[in-house]
Amino acid sequence: MTTKEDIIVLAKAIPAISPVHGEITCVAGIGPDNKWRRLYPVPTRLLGQSYFMKFDIVRVEIDQWKGQHPRPEDRWLVKYMGKIGSVGKVGNKVDWKPRRSLILNFLDKSVKDILSSGRSLGIVKPEILDFYKDDNGRCRYKFKDTDQSQYDLVCREWEATALDKKYSNNFLKVRQKFLDWMQKRDMYFVIGTTAGTDPTKMIVAVLYPPKLP
Numbered sequence: 001m002t003t004k005e006d007i008i009v010l011a012k013a014i015p016a017i018s019p020v021h022g023e024i025t026c027v028a029g030i031g032p033d034n035k036w037r038r039l040y041p042v043p044t045r046l047l048g049q050s051y052f053m054k055f056d057i058v059r060v061e062i063d064q065w066k067g068q069h070p071r072p073e074d075r076w077l078v079k080y081m082g083k084i085g086s087v088g089k090v091g092n093k094v095d096w097k098p099r100r101s102l103i104l105n106f107l108d109k110s111v112k113d114i115l116s117s118g119r120s121l122g123i124v125k126p127e128i129l130d131f132y133k134d135d136n137g138r139c140r141y142k143f144k145d146t147d148q149s150q151y152d153l154v155c156r157e158w159e160a161t162a163l164d165k166k167y168s169n170n171f172l173k174v175r176q177k178f179l180d181w182m183q184k185r186d187m188y189f190v191i192g193t194t195a196g197t198d199p200t201k202m203i204v205a206v207l208y209p210p211k212l213p
Contacts, residue, residue, distance in 0.1 A: 002063045011190045011205035013156040036073040036121040069195035071120040100209045110147040120193040131179035155203045186211045
């Protein structure tokens with residue numbers, strides 16, 4: 001039985017190719033029960049027709065997960081509410097004050113706490129060590145979380161990927177935004193994991209409220 005929900009979008013990762021659904025992206029956020037949702041499949045072409053951003057509220061019709069290796073947050077996207085081929089955008093947390101409150105309400109103590117909770121999505125406060133591009137051309141962050149565990153994770157943040165594509169021959173521009181500029185903000189990572197028995201951790205979104213005075 002399908003349900004209709006309003007989801008506050010907190011993560012929109014870079015597109016990936018599915019052999020069944022074509023080019024899709026990972027969209028994740030908070031549902032009306034204050035629990036995480038991961039929507040799948042979200043065709044990238046629909047995002048181009050009806051663009052939405054982090055902290056937008058979208059109305060969707062969803063069903064229980066129909067694929068293999070279910071994660072607790074996974075929901076099957078049946079359709080967007082609204083006209084065909086568009087996102088049913090119904091609102092936005094415009095100001096940074098409600099955005100910050102939302103982030104802090106779902107902040108985890110560490111990456112290990114996310115995993116030990118049984119979830120595959122969560123938010124951590126990082127101490128940034130480096131931002132660089134690996135040999136496969138992927139943007140990555142080296143960072144410590146609040147329990148001082150160190151990580152080196154691929155960053156699948158949509159904004160970072162788009163900027164890297166724009167400045168394909170000048171990574172310094174990307175680094176200036178996602179390292180130098182970001183360190184002047186109150187920065188948080190949305191951490192996600194792949195499905196399966198040996199999940200891979202990655203950064204699926206960067207959230208960056210201004211620092212408090």
